[in-house]
Amino acid sequence: EDKVVQSPLSLVVHEGDTVTLNCSYEVTNFRSLLWYKQEKKAPTFLFMLTSSGIEKKSGRLSSILDKKELFSILNITATQTGDSAVYLCAVEPGNNNDMRFGAGTRLTVKP
C-alpha cells in the first residue's frame, strides 16, 4: 500500500534557525511529490518535484527529491515566526491513483 511518512512530527525552533523537514515514501509508479504549508484554512502549495536531484527554491524555502532513496527534504533558512505552520508532504502515484498525504510536521518558530 502507498505510504508517506514525515519526520519529525513536530519541531520548535527560534527565529533565525534553519530547519530541515523530511518526507519518505513508498508508492507504486511515482509521478510527483508535493509540499504544502498548512495554516488557517487551506494548504498552500509550495513545490512540486518530479526529477531527482534538482533543487526547487523559493526565497528562504528549498526542496530536493531523491528518487533512488525515496525521500524529499524541505529546508527553511532564517526562519521567521510566520513560518509556523504544519508542513504537508504528498505523493502522487503515476497509476492514476490519488495523492497520499503524510501526517505533516508541525513547525513552531519562537521569537
Added chain:
Amino acid sequence: NAGVMQNPRHLVRRRGQEARLRCSPMKGHSHVYWYRQLPEEGLKFMVYLQKENIIDESGMPKERFSAEFPKEGPSILRIQQVVRGDSAAYFCASSPYQEDYNEQFFGPGTRLTVL
C-alpha cells in the same frame, strides 16, 4: 484509531447524474474540510463544516454543489447534474478543533469520473 475514511474511492457517473461523496472523520474530530484536486493545481478549498453547521463555503460553486455534516453519520459532498468538468479527485480532511492554524488529517480521496 482509524484515519479519515472516504467512500467510494472511485465513482463513475454519466452526465446529468448525481454524485455523493462520503467522508467519515477521525474519531473525536468535529470539523471537516472538502478539497478538490485538479491536475497541476494542487488542492483547492471547497467547504469547511462543523457538525450540523457550514462554517465557510467560499470555495463551493454556487450551483449543483452542496455539503452537509449531520449530527450523526459522515459528511457528504453532493454534486447534482454532474458535467465532465466535475471529474477530479475530491479530498476530505478532518480536524479536532479550530485554531489559528488547523492540523488537518487527510483521507485517501474519491476520484470522480464523469463520462
